[in-house]
Amino acid sequence: MSGRRLPGLLLATGQFLPVSDIHRLARTSSVARLVMDADSEILDMGRKVRRATAAQRRTILARYTSCMVDGCPLPAHLCQIDHIDNWSDGGATDLDRLGPTCQFHNRDRYRRPERYRLYRAGKDRWAFAYLGPRPTRRT
Ligand SMILES: [Zn+2]
Numbered sequence: 001m002s003g004r005r006l007p008g009l010l011l012a013t014g015q016f017l018p019v020s021d022i023h024r025l026a027r028t029s030s031v032a033r034l035v036m037d038a039d040s041e042i043l044d045m046g047r048k049v050r051r052a053t054a055a056q057r058r059t060i061l062a063r064y065t066s067c068m069v070d071g072c073p074l075p076a077h078l079c080q081i082d083h084i085d086n087w088s089d090g091g092a093t094d095l096d097r098l099g100p101t102c103q104f105h106n107r108d109r110y111r112r113p114e115r116y117r118l119y120r121a122g123k124d125r126w127a128f129a130y131l132g133p134r135p136t137r138r139t
Helices: 019-028 054-063 103-111
Strands: 008-010 015-017 042-044 080-083 098-101 116-122 125-130
Touching: 008 019, 015 019, 042 054, 054 080, 054 098, 080 103, 098 103, 098 125
Parallel strands: none
Antiparallel strands: 008 015, 080 098, 116 125
């Protein structure tokens, strides 16, 4: 029997799989990194999913009291969980890269990123300073 015909071993179950199944899995699967806390709750999801998990949301609500844009009074529990690095730009759904923003600031930050500056507001907190519109050049 040649090496190409040997079956694959599915380590999780100890089950042997035909080579065709191994090839199909390799073509159709992706690798995901999950980081869990001591209670087995998922904290980091990488790029596998866009939306924050319930455990991530609970942790974020414990860290923040309001929208993470300076001066915005909307309480965190009424905010959306926002990717600090926009998801569409490759941002990860990892606890350290998520925070609460109100709907307005979530959209405005996406549309006008030049108006915001990210900074660390504590060991496990981020904030955005609102810089406002850039001055227009007079000709
Ligand atoms: Zn806001």
